[in-house]
Amino acid sequence: MSSITDLIRKEIEDLSTDPTLTNVGTITTLADGVARVEGLSNVMYNEMVEFPNNVLGIALNLEEDSIGCVVLGETSDLKEGDEVKTTGKLLSVPVGKALLGRVVDAVGRPIDEKGPIESDITFPVERIAPGIIPRKSVSQPLQTGIMAVDSMIPIGRGQRELIIGDRSTGKTTIAIDTIINQAKINKQGAESKDEDFRPVYCIYVAVGQKNSNIARTIKVLEETGAMEYVTIVSAPAADNPANQYLAPYAGCAMGEWFMENGMDALIVYDDLSKHAVAYRQISLILKRPSGREAYPGDVFYLHSRLLERSARLNEENGNGSLTALPIIETQMGDVSGYIPTNVISITDGQIFLETDLFNKGIRPAVSVGLSVSRVGSAAQIKAYKKVAGKVKLELAQFRELAAFSQFESDLDAATKARLDRGARIVEMFKQTAYNPIPVEVQTAIMWAMQNDFFDSIEVSQISSSVESLKEYLRTQGAEVCKEIYSSGNLESDTEDKLRSTLEDWKRTQG
Amino acid sequence: MASSSKDSKVARLLLIESTGEDGRVGIDKVKDVLQELRKLPKSKSIPILRNYLKLIKEKERSYQCLIEKAHSNDNSIFSENLLQSLPQAESDHTELVTSTNQSLIAGFKLRLGDDVYEDSISSRLNRLKNSLK
Numbered sequence: 001m002s003s004i005t006d007l008i009r010k011e012i013e014d015l016s017t018d019p020t021l022t023n024v025g026t027i028t029t030l031a032d033g034v035a036r037v038e039g040l041s042n043v044m045y046n047e048m049v050e051f052p053n054n055v056l057g058i059a060l061n062l063e064e065d066s067i068g069c070v071v072l073g074e075t076s077d078l079k080e081g082d083e084v085k086t087t088g089k090l091l092s093v094p095v096g097k098a099l100l101g102r103v104v105d106a107v108g109r110p111i112d113e114k115g116p117i118e119s120d121i122t123f124p125v126e127r128i129a130p131g132i133i134p135r136k137s138v139s140q141p142l143q144t145g146i147m148a149v150d151s152m153i154p155i156g157r158g159q160r161e162l163i164i165g166d167r168s169t170g171k172t173t174i175a176i177d178t179i180i181n182q183a184k185i186n187k188q189g190a191e192s193k194d195e196d197f198r199p200v201y202c203i204y205v206a207v208g209q210k211n212s213n214i215a216r217t218i219k220v221l222e223e224t225g226a227m228e229y230v231t232i233v234s235a236p237a238a239d240n241p242a243n244q245y246l247a248p249y250a251g252c253a254m255g256e257w258f259m260e261n262g263m264d265a266l267i268v269y270d271d272l273s274k275h276a277v278a279y280r281q282i283s284l285i286l287k288r289p290s291g292r293e294a295y296p297g298d299v300f301y302l303h304s305r306l307l308e309r310s311a312r313l314n315e316e317n318g319n320g321s322l323t324a325l326p327i328i329e330t331q332m333g334d335v336s337g338y339i340p341t342n343v344i345s346i347t348d349g350q351i352f353l354e355t356d357l358f359n360k361g362i363r364p365a366v367s368v369g370l371s372v373s374r375v376g377s378a379a380q381i382k383a384y385k386k387v388a389g390k391v392k393l394e395l396a397q398f399r400e401l402a403a404f405s406q407f408e409s410d411l412d413a414a415t416k417a418r419l420d421r422g423a424r425i426v427e428m429f430k431q432t433a434y435n436p437i438p439v440e441v442q443t444a445i446m447w448a449m450q451n452d453f454f455d456s457i458e459v460s461q462i463s464s465s466v467e468s469l470k471e472y473l474r475t476q477g478a479e480v481c482k483e484i485y486s487s488g489n490l491e492s493d494t495e496d497k498l499r500s501t502l503e504d505w506k507r508t509q510g
Numbered sequence: 511m512a513s514s515s516k517d518s519k520v521a522r523l524l525l526i527e528s529t530g531e532d533g534r535v536g537i538d539k540v541k542d543v544l545q546e547l548r549k550l551p552k553s554k555s556i557p558i559l560r561n562y563l564k565l566i567k568e569k570e571r572s573y574q575c576l577i578e579k580a581h582s583n584d585n586s587i588f589s590e591n592l593l594q595s596l597p598q599a600e601s602d603h604t605e606l607v608t609s610t611n612q613s614l615i616a617g618f619k620l621r622l623g624d625d626v627y628e629d630s631i632s633s634r635l636n637r638l639k640n641s642l643k
Contacts, residue, residue, distance in 0.1 A: 008642065014641075023625055024624055091523050
């Protein structure tokens with residue numbers, strides 16, 4: 001009891017008794033979450049303003065005779081004539097490790113009923129991206145745990161890799177798999193007590209999604225034990241467009257804290273198509289001039305200033321990184337739409353998911369031809385580089401030949417072999433959701449494929465054989481896998497051990 | 511009858527025409543402006559008039575110092591000196607309007623243009639409430 005009275009006494013003692021000066025204005029119109037305010041002559045662009053009942057807003061449009069403010073909260077209690085005050089502050093969100101394992105809204109307030117967030121550090125949501133000098137080229141891998149991605153479209157720490165595809169093609173699943181894999185690696189690293197180990201913390205920003213989908217994602221992350229490394233920023237479809245517009249910037253500020261403090265972070269923006277739609281809605285209500293597809297003229301800047309904040313910093317600046325996985329939903333597989341082309345041009349590559357492949361049961365439905373990582377093999381460990389080098393080419397050749405071979409009955413032996421190899425690789429890459437594969441196991445499986453261990457197995461049986469090999473490597477081949485993981489390379493003696501392990505496995509297959 | 515940016519520009523020019531050397535709006539000048547506006551068709555004059563009225567109100571507000579006191583007999587806190595010490599207040603032209611607002615509990619609230627200076631018990635209690643949240 002005495003501690004409470006002490007606390008109140010301290011607050012009273014610290015309370016400033018100086019007269020206050022505030023700049024005020026009056027609401028003249030209020031519609032669709034946007035208030036037009038007269039007055040506020042000293043307001044700054046992007047400054048937080050305070051409406052009655054502690055409702056906050058942001059000054060987005062500074063015009064000659066009025067201010068356009070988006071309201072970040074309940075608007076039903078506000079009315080014309082209400083007083084609006086400036087706060088002299090930019091919109092900021094809490095940052096730090098206290099946010100891990102929490103679900104917050106677009107302004108960083110907890111919505112998971114787990115109590116207040118114990119963080120006294122805040123970062124403004126809008127910040128300038130790191131310049132050229134503090135940056136470093138991407139060189140360290142960020143394992144997604146998805147074989148098709150890690151082998152053909154490797155992602156590095158600090159990279160921006162777009163996940164693009166139609167609805168229900170597995171875009172979110174790839175992002176969630178990546179988060180789960182980071183959590184697995186983090187736990188493994190913590191157990192190994194390796195001082196050089198750098199965990200990857202994750203931020204998942206849900207924009208304009210159904211509440212049920214967000215709840216499902218949280219459930220998956222909790223069930224897989226990944227939630228302790230994840231912060232979820234939620235701005236569902238039911239939220240006002242201002243919150244949907246701000247959520248990615250808030251999440252980015254949370255990720256930047258890790259980057260600027262020498263740590264690695266991963267941020268998923270799910271998805272930026274809905275973010276652009278929310279921004280279009282705000283812009284149209286603010287009566288900003290509209291351009292193509294009614295989007296405002298600065299819709300490119302909307303995403304470029306967000307994604308440029310993901311970077312890999314050099315040693316002098318702490319060596320931290322922020323990797324971004326933005327998601328874009330296409331309509332009927334059209335990648336030439338306005339928002340998809342914008343984001344494609346900003347990012348360092350894209351993972352394109354095809355509906356046809358998904359419906360054929362090839363999951364993850366990664367299109368080899370349209371997917372690319374502009375960082376390339378610089379973001380792969382040496383061992384993986386050795387085994388995955390030719391896969392993309394083999395698969396691309398397979399797709400081309402498969403199209404032609406439909407009309408050809410009599411094929412030469414070389415073509416048949418290529419088709420056969422391609423079909424096996426496709427089967428090998430099939431992977432169930434939320435089941436990422438560790439990099440050392442992926443390396444062993446790829447090595448087995450490159451060294452013809454799957455050649456005598458029926459194509460239809462490849463998936464089950466891969467599962468059996470994974471299990472065998474986990475139990476009998478743990479030592480060789482550990483060797484690949486710790487050295488990051490495939491030395492000749494490791495290769496010999498791997499060969500002997502695989503031969504033993506082959507014998508168990510009959 | 512929506513007003514365009516052109517109407518707003520015309521209203522601004524009319525405001526300049528209505529302003530005297532001291533920066534205040536002159537009643538005779540306003541009458542002259544209104545006389546001229548009457549010559550225009552209503553569809554044109556009404557949007558201009560709407561903007562003109564808004565600008566006149568704004569201008570007048572900037573020369574008005576609204577003082578709210580907790581009690582009508584409370585003269586202890588401020589005096590004419592207080593007004594002169596405020597940076598924007600040009601005391602020669604500023605009109606002083608006082609009123610009573612008991613919700614302040616004690617102290618005063620002064621509004622000059624868009625700026626509000628406040629030193630009242632209710633504002634201190636509000637600050638304490640926010641800091642304890």
